Amino acid sequence: MTTASLPGPRLRQLPRTIDPLHRETSGSYLGRLAAANRISHQELSAHVEDPDRVHPGKLTTLQALHCLSGHPVDRLLRALPDLRTAELTARFTAQPLKPLPDKKWTAQPVCNRCLAALGITTHASHHVPVSTNVCLRHGRWIGRHGQQLDLHTVPEVIRAQRHHYNLVRRHGQQIVTYAMAEATDISFRWWDSSRFDRQWRRRMTELSGPKWVTFKDEIDLVACTYPGIVALAGLFASAHLRFLPFTGDERDLRRFIQEVRDRAAPGYCLEDAGKRDPLVRWIEEEPYDRSLPFYPWNPPGLPDRAQVNAQ
Template identity: 25%
Template sequence: MSARFEPVVFRPLPRPVKPFPQETEASFLDRLAAANAMPVRCLQQPSLWLPSRLDPTDQLSVLSGQPRTSIQHAILRWEKQAWNLPQGPLAATIRWACRRCVARRTGNPDQGVMVWMSKHHDQVCVPDRLWIGRAVESPALQFDLADFPEIVAAQQRHYRLLRRHGPHVLNRCYAKCSLFWHVLMQHGYRISERSQRLVRLQPRPARSVRPWDPKRYAAVYPEIVTTMALYASPYWRRLAMSTDEEDFRAFHAEFTRRLPNESPLRTTAKPWFIQQLRTIAHAIQDAAEQNVLAGDDAAKQLQAFWLRWMSHIPTSRTGRLAS
């Protein structure tokens, strides 16, 4: 007796495509369809009348000619949707992958790949010294940082802080400190290095930089990370929250030592500045305490996924983790 006939709906396409690490499913389908000159809908539903018994992972594996494990590892749709959460300790967002990494992996310098990135922590591709983070709306807007080693070093320091203190504390640190610096500069807090950095990033005659321009974020990124390092430290955070004026003065002195203001703050900005130093410390401390109260089981689950997430952080040319 012959074996039962099982119709095959999916078969390998003529031109296989490898998934990019952390790539979105939609991006991978677009690239696979473009490589084989066919509409995306034909990949998702090859037959209108004959349903497939394969699950989405197997379907994509067969079509792309890649092992199932490669699809599972690279495309995070199947990582329990954890990267899809807009909030939480592993908050992520969809951004353009480093155009140089894409060119190296795919052999196509003009191809764009959308990937899941950390909402707060992936700003620079360290191996390629390219700004890939905030306000980059297309691969063409990713700009070179070869002449700005302090910005690349800030990303490396950011990753070290992330490994040391974890995402609960660092998410809140980045959110609060980046907003703080945006408002602080409007109040007249001046650091010449930041100003010079912005001028070098946007030379004359096209020196006008829009408020949402990625160069503006990159110019102040080292100062943001320096502030994060201060607030991530339980010791300095405790001094900032202290009701003892001597303790708070010690914190204030350390802040101005690391980030010296080169012009006096406006009169109305001085009490706001002092209040913000305390407010930020309390907000970050709340995040740290919520992490402790999350429970042992949840902490273990988070730690397991957290270690896996850290494995996706860009490495240097030597293969070492950016540190």
């Protein structure tokens, strides 16, 4: 089908309709709807957004998808959360639906095996929590650009995803996102200097074979370093453990270093680390970072930030 054979300016229903996926992005659904009718995504989008159509004039994405797919508006709002507004959900749904919080959700490709189980052969994207990297149902790493990896030879990566979710439930998304960024930076600085890299190198061999070659941003390396990063992030996310190096008690500092050894850096020795070691620099800079406006913890001995802001 070509653009010339599309429905008229009132956007009648396309010959073939498809069901939206749970939490699918509206752009993904429009693309799959176009593919089902053998139209390019670009052609259909241009037709929907054509400024020369005067009947009924410029449509919202929700109205256009309703006309093209034939699905009721309330069903589209339930399935496609990026179309939701308070006004639309109050008007068209029996129970109000909340938009997904921007900072807690992100768009990600759907697992290919999940799609295949539904009989879908095209790509699709959906909204997932920002802490999602693995499809737990099929044990697949989901890259941001559509690449996917089977993780069954490295089950600790799958377990790390469950650990990541548990950290978010325990500490909240803001704290875990901050801790993950710190852990990623420290871990990659260690690995750049070929330190504490035995575990991720073993996983690379199990995933890609003994002759693997990879670069820092490639999906297989990101997946294989994930367990160590999540483990270290768990240390930083815990307020009790995070502040151990700053109590002035030598036993607390030794406890903190032991946690680092157990989680991510076997054999780590603070005395032999050197000033350029990323963990040494983290310990030096952490007191200053507490003054940052987005620092999510409340250090011991300081007034609660929420109470201060409320005054």
